[in-house]
Amino acid sequence: MSTVRIPPTLRTATGGQKLVTVPGGTVRDVIRGLVTAHPGLEAQLLTQDGDLNRFVNAFLNDTDVRHLQALETPVGESDTLVLLPAMAGG
Amino acid sequence: MTTETLTPPTTATGASDAPAASPTSTRITGMACRNCGLAQPLAVAYVCPACFGPLEVTYDYEVVARTLSRPAISSRAPGIWRYLELLPVETPPARSLAVGSTPLIAADRLGPSLGVERLWIKDDTRNPSLSFKDRPAAIAAARAVEFGLPALACASTGNLAGATAAAAAAVGLPAYVFIPADLETAKVDHALAYGATVVPIDGTYDDVNRLCLEIADETGWGFININLRPFYAEGSKTLAYEIAESLGWRSPDVIVAPIASGAMFTRVARGFEELADIGLIQRRPIRFVGGQAAGCAPVATAFEAGTDVIEPVREPDTIVRSLAIGNPADGRYAVELARSSGGSVESIPDAVTAEAIRDVARLEGIFPETAGGVTLGAAQAARQRGVIRDGDEVVALLTGNGLKTPDARTLGQAENVGLAPVIRPSLSAFESWLETHS
Numbered sequence: 001m002s003t004v005r006i007p008p009t010l011r012t013a014t015g016g017q018k019l020v021t022v023p024g025g026t027v028r029d030v031i032r033g034l035v036t037a038h039p040g041l042e043a044q045l046l047t048q049d050g051d052l053n054r055f056v057n058a059f060l061n062d063t064d065v066r067h068l069q070a071l072e073t074p075v076g077e078s079d080t081l082v083l084l085p086a087m088a089g090g
Numbered sequence: 091m092t093t094e095t096l097t098p099p100t101t102a103t104g105a106s107d108a109p110a111a112s113p114t115s116t117r118i119t120g121m122a123c124r125n126c127g128l129a130q131p132l133a134v135a136y137v138c139p140a141c142f143g144p145l146e147v148t149y150d151y152e153v154v155a156r157t158l159s160r161p162a163i164s165s166r167a168p169g170i171w172r173y174l175e176l177l178p179v180e181t182p183p184a185r186s187l188a189v190g191s192t193p194l195i196a197a198d199r200l201g202p203s204l205g206v207e208r209l210w211i212k213d214d215t216r217n218p219s220l221s222f223k224d225r226p227a228a229i230a231a232a233r234a235v236e237f238g239l240p241a242l243a244c245a246s247t248g249n250l251a252g253a254t255a256a257a258a259a260a261v262g263l264p265a266y267v268f269i270p271a272d273l274e275t276a277k278v279d280h281a282l283a284y285g286a287t288v289v290p291i292d293g294t295y296d297d298v299n300r301l302c303l304e305i306a307d308e309t310g311w312g313f314i315n316i317n318l319r320p321f322y323a324e325g326s327k328t329l330a331y332e333i334a335e336s337l338g339w340r341s342p343d344v345i346v347a348p349i350a351s352g353a354m355f356t357r358v359a360r361g362f363e364e365l366a367d368i369g370l371i372q373r374r375p376i377r378f379v380g381g382q383a384a385g386c387a388p389v390a391t392a393f394e395a396g397t398d399v400i401e402p403v404r405e406p407d408t409i410v411r412s413l414a415i416g417n418p419a420d421g422r423y424a425v426e427l428a429r430s431s432g433g434s435v436e437s438i439p440d441a442v443t444a445e446a447i448r449d450v451a452r453l454e455g456i457f458p459e460t461a462g463g464v465t466l467g468a469a470q471a472a473r474q475r476g477v478i479r480d481g482d483e484v485v486a487l488l489t490g491n492g493l494k495t496p497d498a499r500t501l502g503q504a505e506n507v508g509l510a511p512v513i514r515p516s517l518s519a520f521e522s523w524l525e526t527h528s
Binding site: 005007008009012043044045053054055056057059062064066067082084085086087088089090 | 308
């Protein structure tokens with residue numbers, strides 16, 4: 001089970017939980033598992049095609065998954081996935 | 091074009107000089123998601139709860155137009171608050187730095203060297219903390235005071251560090267500035283001088299930004315470019331208002347500006363749109379040309395590839411630290427603007443940037459930081475590409491002062507060009523030196 005850190009904007013859908021443990025072998029699997037456990041997140045996180053919403057950035061152990069293998073990046077038991085809004089900074 | 095400097099009044103402005111707030115109290119209608127349009131109440135918020143898109147401040151432009159006219163603006167004190175009705179604060183702050191009303195300067199000597207006949211420079215090197223970032227920082231600081239936030243903070247590539255620290259000092263709030271640890275020393279010292287707490291992060295700007303995203307909502311602080319970003323971004327619209335006013339209430343053919351996150355680039359366009367919407371200028375097409383450093387050019391790359399999908403740059407490699415954002419938040423919108431307006435996004439090598447800095451300093455007496463060199467390089471590239479055409483009136487935004495990046499000036503040349511050897515304080519020594527010098 002990997003850990004997903006939930007930003008405040010999404011915590012309503014997780015019942016206020018900051019950390020959620022989710023099974024899955026890839027980033028895609030973990031996000032799907034998260035959405036299955038908390039269906040309220042689906043519209044915010046995923047497109048209709050199942051890809052990551054362009055306004056969401058995913059970081060595996062603090063590295064942007066687009067610098068890894070994107071949604072197909074392997075995820076281990078001790079890994080932490082963070083989901084953050086893309087529209088910030090500058 | 092004769093040599094000319096169009097200068098809105100530049101004396102300091104404070105609350106007592108600014109327009110009253112009472113006629114404008116209904117002009118700010120709330121916030122809305124740029125992506126899905128969901129309306130939200132005004133708050134310290136930046137993300138749409140429905141789709142994760144960016145929230146933006148919304149206005150009732152009929153209310154704005156009732157009090158904002160050319161004569162009304164002309165009668166007001168200089169600075170950004172003269173355009174209050176188009177800014178997302180209820181009242182001018184009780185304390186504020188003298189931000190804005192920077193001059194528009196006819197660059198008659200530099201222009202021909204770039205192939206641009208009618209070139210204006212918007213000289214934003216001379217804001218209080220020496221960059222355009224004083225504009226958005228002033229707006230965010232004013233809003234932070236209105237929201238009653240306990241501190242200001244930011245993630246910065248350098249210019250915002252000084253601007254946030256200075257704005258916080260002006261409104262009496264503590265400032266926490268998060269920067270890449272290898273930032274230019276001058277920028278770090280600048281923020282420290284204003285009393286900010288500077289937190290260097292061992293990583294790129296994008297690492298700093300990610301960390302700040304994680305902590306912004308947990309600290310309760312007003313992160314200027316994160317949870318106050320909808321207000322902060324609006325400050326850059328004042329560049330458009332001032333350019334239009336300086337030109338006698340009209341827009342130029344081409345705007346050339348640097349692109350880091352893309353927020354300023356896109357908000358300048360919106361500023362001109364708003365002026366046309368409320369009838370202060372005639373609506374005319376403007377081509378928007380952006381400049382990025384070749385060592386970190388995700389927006390330029392997307393433009394060239396004909397896509398609006400931004401592929402982030404993991405390790406920026408450029409002297410242009412102020413534009414070294416590998417994952418630009420407004421990148422997609424910046425590409426769309428450049429493309430839809432008939433403009434372009436140019437990728438400028440560091441050597442060209444350094445040469446442009448030297449040229450504008452030597453020919454116009456203006457010393458910009460590295461982003462200014464990129465902007466001028468972009469103007470030249472856009473001219474060569476045919477985006478800038480014969481006779482176009484072009485405004486280039488020089489957004490920061492060269493004293494922040496002094497080492498960049500000498501890239502590609504010996505450091506001591508123009509520096510005479512030390513001589514004894516005697517007439518004979520001077521004459522001897524003059525003989526060898528000439």
